Amino acid sequence: MAVVAAMVLALAACGGEETNGLQDASAAEVGTRSVEALNSADSVHVVGTAQDPSAEGSTRYDLVLSGSSARGTMTSGSVVTEIVKVADDTYTKGSRAYYESIGEGDAADLLADRWVRLPAEDAEQYRLFTIEGFAMAIGEYVAALDGKVTTEDVAGRRAVAAGSAEGTRLWAANTGDPVPLRLDMLDGEQGRMEFSDYGTKVSITAPAGAVDLASLS
Template structure:
């Protein structure tokens, strides 16, 4: 059992989201949500329900070992349509993925950090949507809903030792807490919706090297980002090629 990290490198700046890997074997409490079901069963159902959801909104932050914070606030669907914001170390960029193309609109500090080896290129990207290379798999990963879920469940053998907790509310929805004291002083908590589909509503990691919190909401809602206007768009491949020349 550990905290999985979904890491997406956007140009040279990375964005990480701490996500819980799984669950444990504690038995259910009579008369309470998921009566008679173990923590293992509950979390397995939560992962599968989240995997099957057509779309969701992911919002959270994680602190890295160097003290900086990475953030994500993105709506994404199974077709990798997405829109929102990402950030790292005080920088920020808007992101859109539509028609199999990823676009970024970063602030000045974002591009200066991302393109520190190409200072001239950063100036050309002010107030522009930047079309990222189609083969940049790490960049497109920020808009990969199924990738998030896969990272949460990448090692089923680590799903041991979580316990059922009390019910609480996450963004107005009732949730059951599953908790675990993990190695390295980490405390992991997974919140599972008790009504309707057993979606994952929130994960938290307290203590350890990468504390953070991520919420999941707006399941099934349409994600329909607009393609940026051509006059406000530049192609990263052309910028990089011009710098090399």
């Protein structure tokens, strides 16, 4: 009986995991604290969609961020682009379909399915692919959070949710660091971000044998 009682107490303790107090915060504070927590994270896995202003439909991204580095993919329609960013150096790898989609079909013979190092002006479009960059980007959305803060579960994790009149909705962790777990931008019309695997040890290095586009110009 003593063993059973100990097990019950242990289970109760797990169920009563201490919160970080976010459930008592204002919506504005939920936004501020979650952005600060993301900015302080060592690493994070981000999966999301965003409306592509240059084309009909959306772009899906699947990225691992660590400091000022990132790796992952961007998918627009059936076209997939692989990306590695190591500090100020950005590398991409695309298929022939990718180069044709951006009007560079003549380059496909040389560059299709090969890693290329982008010149600074081309790498600029990936400048926010860092933890600091994502924190800054979501900060613009969550700045308008107001109204009621509710408690929910996100992917099995205790969370709080806060929204804005414009339709943005943020879910942030209610235990441990108050990191963002999910963000719907303007009722999802501008996309959604899902955040997971905070603090996982990752190694992001430059791909070997990359073609330096700056040297070809």
